[in-house]
Amino acid sequence: MTTPWVRSVLAEPEIDADTERDLARRARAGDAEARAALIRSGLRHVVQRARMLGFRGDAFDDAVQSGCLGLIRAVDRFDPEGGARLRTYAWWWIGDAMRSAVPVVTDPLPDDLAAASSSDVKSADLPLAEVPEVLRLRFGLDEPAGRSRPRHEVARLLGLTESQVRDREAQAMRQLRQGLAKVVHRAPAEGADPP
Numbered sequence: 001m002t003t004p005w006v007r008s009v010l011a012e013p014e015i016d017a018d019t020e021r022d023l024a025r026r027a028r029a030g031d032a033e034a035r036a037a038l039i040r041s042g043l044r045h046v047v048q049r050a051r052m053l054g055f056r057g058d059a060f061d062d063a064v065q066s067g068c069l070g071l072i073r074a075v076d077r078f079d080p081e082g083g084a085r086l087r088t089y090a091w092w093w094i095g096d097a098m099r100s101a102v103p104v105v106t107d108p109l110p111d112d113l114a115a116a117s118s119s120d121v122k123s124a125d126l127p128l129a130e131v132p133e134v135l136r137l138r139f140g141l142d143e144p145a146g147r148s149r150p151r152h153e154v155a156r157l158l159g160l161t162e163s164q165v166r167d168r169e170a171q172a173m174r175q176l177r178q179g180l181a182k183v184v185h186r187a188p189a190e191g192a193d194p195p
Helices: 004-011 017-028 032-052 057-077 086-101 111-118 128-139 151-158 162-186
Strands: none
Touching: 004 032, 017 032, 032 057, 032 086, 057 086, 086 128, 086 151, 128 151, 128 162, 151 162
């Protein structure tokens, strides 16, 4: 059940990059109102992260509360000149605060992902929710020019180590290969008549 507060947070319009950069500069200079505006603008990402991590009921409320603390830490450390949006930078901080404070109770993984994760202990330890963000930044998936970034830059933007970025990247590649292998296995042979 979605509470009125969650609905109101999700209904708030997102701020654009220029406004965000201006607020972040002012917040770094000590403007408390600009800092509060950045925190308010990031609340929707706290709610989204709690949902993505599978929190329900009272655990959802606790996760949102902890995620807000992670968001505040991210706002206070955010460098508007770093080239990333606040939501990208804060994503890891929010999730880390949630996972540290509240045990994650998630829905079971689909069979193919569960098999891939259970076959490799390192992969099972990695939060699946962070993998897309690492790939998006690493390979420029949402940028028109497709600008890729080196691992050290992705690590800095997400507050991870280069090793964590490498592990998440490797996990995603294993999952893609396994998924593609299943598709190729089901595909008709070349030159075969369609069914």
